[in-house]
Amino acid sequence: MGEKVSLDAYLTNNPIEGALFFLGKKLSVKDDKGVVSGIIFETEAYGGAEDKACHGYGNRVTPRNKTLFQRGGIAYVYFCYGMHYLLNFVLGPEGIPMAVLIRGVWITEGKERVRERRKGIPEKHWADGPGKVTRSFGINDSDNGVSLIGDRIWVEYSGIVIPETEIKTTARIGVDYAEEWAKKPLRFVWEKK
């Protein structure tokens, strides 16, 4: 079992640094039936207040996004498209809206549990999208604001060091409305060779 990622890693004020940092790390979520874990392979960087694709754009605080303005090290979970929960890791000091969207995870532990939750879906597609990640891990709005260094959700060092050549950088997905921010290269995918 790897060392748990401590609070310091979440307090960066650079969302790109955060998004790259969490690639290759191991995410775990525990409930009364056990633990599901997996390696994060796709992330996107959001924030701060200038990012038109970020829910905290212009420092606009609303009931939904207030978690995003809290200090890093907690989960920002929100409901989207009427049917999906999306998981983010909040970054930075209090007052600055920054986060990493967790878009893809390779499930490594608790597979029986995920097989049940993702019934009928091939393993390859269990968690290869942000809404699929939350379904595989059983995350919902009750996890909004939960610590990422706690007993429910946590992240560990996996021992993996990803060669820079295996990290693909692209524009973020689904943010076409964000004008010039829609095209910025803030999505990071580990394409394992």
Add this chain to the structure above:
DNA sequence: CTCTCGATTAGCT
């Protein structure tokens, strides 16, 4: 109060 649309997914053509 009303209306629009979204940090998506799965299934079909």
Add this chain to the structure above:
DNA sequence: GCTAATCGAGAGA
């Protein structure tokens, strides 16, 4: 590649 599914947040009246 195309689109139905599905509903709450947020903005404006």
